[in-house]
Amino acid sequence: MTSIGTGYDLSVSTYSPDGRVFQVEYAQKAVDNSGTAIGLRVKGGVVLAVEKIKHSRLLVPHSNRRIMTAGKYIGVASAGWMSDTRHLVKRVRDEARSYNDVYKTKIPASIIAERLGMYVQAYTLYSSVRPFGVSTLLACMDRNGPQLYMVEPSGQYVGYRGCAVGKGKQVAKTEIEKLNFDNMSVREAVKEAARIIYTAHDDTKDKLFELELSWVCEESNGLHEHVPQDLYDEAVQYAERSLDEDEDEDNEMEDDEDL
Amino acid sequence: MFRNQYDNDASTWSPQGRIFQVEYASEAVKQGSAVVGVRSKDHVVLVAAKRSPNELASYQKKIIRIDDHMGIAVAGLTSDARVLSNYLRTEAIRSKMVYGRSLPVGRAVSAIGDKAQTNTQEYGRRPYGVGLLVIGHDDTGPHLYEFNPSGIVSEYYAYSIGARSQSARTYLERNFANFEELTLKELITQGLRALRDTLQQGKQLDTLNTSIGFVGKDTKMTILDGEATQEYLDLLDEEESAAMETE
Amino acid sequence: MDPIELRLPHTLQRPQATSNHEPITHSTEPIVTGTSVVAFKYKDGIMMAADCLGSYGRMAMFRNERRLMAVGKTTLLGMSGDISDYQHMQHTLENIMTQEYDMDDGQRLGTKSIYKCISKIMYNRRSKMNPLWNSYVIAGVDSGEKVLGYVDLIGTTYESPTIATGYGSHMAQPILRKVVEGREDEITEEEAVKIIEDCMRVLYYRDARAFNKLTRAKVTAQGVEITEPYSLETNWDFAESIVGYGA
Numbered sequence: 001m002t003s004i005g006t007g008y009d010l011s012v013s014t015y016s017p018d019g020r021v022f023q024v025e026y027a028q029k030a031v032d033n034s035g036t037a038i039g040l041r042v043k044g045g046v047v048l049a050v051e052k053i054k055h056s057r058l059l060v061p062h063s064n065r066r067i068m069t070a071g072k073y074i075g076v077a078s079a080g081w082m083s084d085t086r087h088l089v090k091r092v093r094d095e096a097r098s099y100n101d102v103y104k105t106k107i108p109a110s111i112i113a114e115r116l117g118m119y120v121q122a123y124t125l126y127s128s129v130r131p132f133g134v135s136t137l138l139a140c141m142d143r144n145g146p147q148l149y150m151v152e153p154s155g156q157y158v159g160y161r162g163c164a165v166g167k168g169k170q171v172a173k174t175e176i177e178k179l180n181f182d183n184m185s186v187r188e189a190v191k192e193a194a195r196i197i198y199t200a201h202d203d204t205k206d207k208l209f210e211l212e213l214s215w216v217c218e219e220s221n222g223l224h225e226h227v228p229q230d231l232y233d234e235a236v237q238y239a240e241r242s243l244d245e246d247e248d249e250d251n252e253m254e255d256d257e258d259l
Numbered sequence: 260m261f262r263n264q265y266d267n268d269a270s271t272w273s274p275q276g277r278i279f280q281v282e283y284a285s286e287a288v289k290q291g292s293a294v295v296g297v298r299s300k301d302h303v304v305l306v307a308a309k310r311s312p313n314e315l316a317s318y319q320k321k322i323i324r325i326d327d328h329m330g331i332a333v334a335g336l337t338s339d340a341r342v343l344s345n346y347l348r349t350e351a352i353r354s355k356m357v358y359g360r361s362l363p364v365g366r367a368v369s370a371i372g373d374k375a376q377t378n379t380q381e382y383g384r385r386p387y388g389v390g391l392l393v394i395g396h397d398d399t400g401p402h403l404y405e406f407n408p409s410g411i412v413s414e415y416y417a418y419s420i421g422a423r424s425q426s427a428r429t430y431l432e433r434n435f436a437n438f439e440e441l442t443l444k445e446l447i448t449q450g451l452r453a454l455r456d457t458l459q460q461g462k463q464l465d466t467l468n469t470s471i472g473f474v475g476k477d478t479k480m481t482i483l484d485g486e487a488t489q490e491y492l493d494l495l496d497e498e499e500s501a502a503m504e505t506e
Numbered sequence: 507m508d509p510i511e512l513r514l515p516h517t518l519q520r521p522q523a524t525s526n527h528e529p530i531t532h533s534t535e536p537i538v539t540g541t542s543v544v545a546f547k548y549k550d551g552i553m554m555a556a557d558c559l560g561s562y563g564r565m566a567m568f569r570n571e572r573r574l575m576a577v578g579k580t581t582l583l584g585m586s587g588d589i590s591d592y593q594h595m596q597h598t599l600e601n602i603m604t605q606e607y608d609m610d611d612g613q614r615l616g617t618k619s620i621y622k623c624i625s626k627i628m629y630n631r632r633s634k635m636n637p638l639w640n641s642y643v644i645a646g647v648d649s650g651e652k653v654l655g656y657v658d659l660i661g662t663t664y665e666s667p668t669i670a671t672g673y674g675s676h677m678a679q680p681i682l683r684k685v686v687e688g689r690e691d692e693i694t695e696e697e698a699v700k701i702i703e704d705c706m707r708v709l710y711y712r713d714a715r716a717f718n719k720l721t722r723a724k725v726t727a728q729g730v731e732i733t734e735p736y737s738l739e740t741n742w743d744f745a746e747s748i749v750g751y752g753a
Binding site: 356357358359360363365366397398399 | 609611612613614615616618619621622623626
Binding site: 065068069070071072093097100101104223226 | 597601604605607608610
């Protein structure tokens, strides 16, 4: 970033001469520094997975959730500043409720994504505020089936079949692109999501982490919830096994090279 | 610490995706004397080292009662903590009024976390310059949470914040796995043991500078100061001499 | 030509304004109404029943109204009075339960909390001189304890082993006093069904706003079960023997 220090990057209400808003890009940086979050949309539902990096062994396991629920059936996973995330989750909850108050139906995914996008965008307009340091994944089932959206700090929102944000997004994206979304059950997607998070995790940088897995699907009655414990354990086993296999393969290849 | 262009207010991101004003606010927490929180399966305890501005002054209060089931310990700007504790008390009483139940501890902490978050996003405000350890007992058992100026809240088995708190955390990390089954007395002793590690060379825990707070199953939030702490300081000494003998 | 005059049912006639300086009024009467709710404690929990009629004044307008509902999994709610106000309450409760679900922290709103919350809503509305025109019966098993409470449009609350609202407080309450009170822990489910059906039958015979299509529900430690609408066996032979009253 060559424009650092030129003074065009101090306020979100200032463009640089080449038409960029640096403060938004810097907020994106906060997202890139965070643990990986991914979403997979398959035929029967949507799966969210997060690599929750733990900075201390004293933390209580399964507390301090990074995947949260809004209006019972919307899953919100995020990468970035945790306190900003809570702010946005509150907003999603308020939007879901106000829609239900007016129309007495659950809010469609495209609308919740649009409304959240608008809200986030408003924080890129005024010098009195800073943009949110969060990318938010929204998962839910509506009348058009399973839906997955991502809202970025700029306010841009896009629908996805599979997406990844955070530290390990490059690795995760490569893995996601290999998946066969059309022929995958939700349960399989849960296992793949676990594997991708384990693959994207960088052991040398962050030692402790916890996997969070949630879903919205028919099995959960359209509600957003953490996956059942037995499936969670199965997914973790699967992830660890595939990591070991990868290592073995690597070793074999090295052996081949030796020959 | 060097001044840079990005550290003037909380509404500016640095090119690395940091908010310096929030980081500086976290430094204010480290200026305060240390507090330690520990938890067993039935109880949760706070211990704090109090300071006095001069010999003629009283010691600064470190532990504040919120409700029968909840209390906080403060490190950093005490006046900011009072704003937050006032808010917590209001929320606690509201929960009792509307639902007839004690405010769940996690929700209480999230509420002040959300409040703190707005101070990190708007121009012309400063983040709270205080860290809190929040303890409480609700339907899901005893809890210990940390609150910091960024608005992030985390739940711990044992934790410490404030000046030289790293020493206490080191002790806790080594020992927290054994806290689960401890009695209240043993738990308090463990807390004091960790707190002692944060003291400056030559300083001692005594009845004047020690504050103890606890809450648990069938135990209302209680704060002990002055002579009431002697009993526990004695226990700490006993443990000490016992350890020496075995050596 | 004379204008056509529409006459609403007598319950809908608004009091004539006598001057321009009348105080502001909100609801002064219910519009579409449901009649009695009957409920009492028995061995395993609480039994409750209400019929399916929504009356518009004296007209039997809607004949498939459900006036019993579950709030969460362990609380049962029965309603007498204005049906649109009830729908408003349903919506409010739905929002509260959604909030609880979203928290995802293992805390649960028990029957006592829900009872308290509904009571506060009712009292709050009456204090604004704009009451929700209902009587509610709230039932559940909260931490092993049977809870059965009442709250009405004025915000009056009471708990009792037997509760009947509206016309039922005249016609069913004496029956419940006689057969239930003092035996709350002995009555089997089978007997409870018989008692509540007897009450509903009497109400159907005597209450001109009652209807022979009802739903019955029980709430136990296992949760809430509400039946589909059904009818009771009736016998009108006694009608032959009634003499007088204009017959």
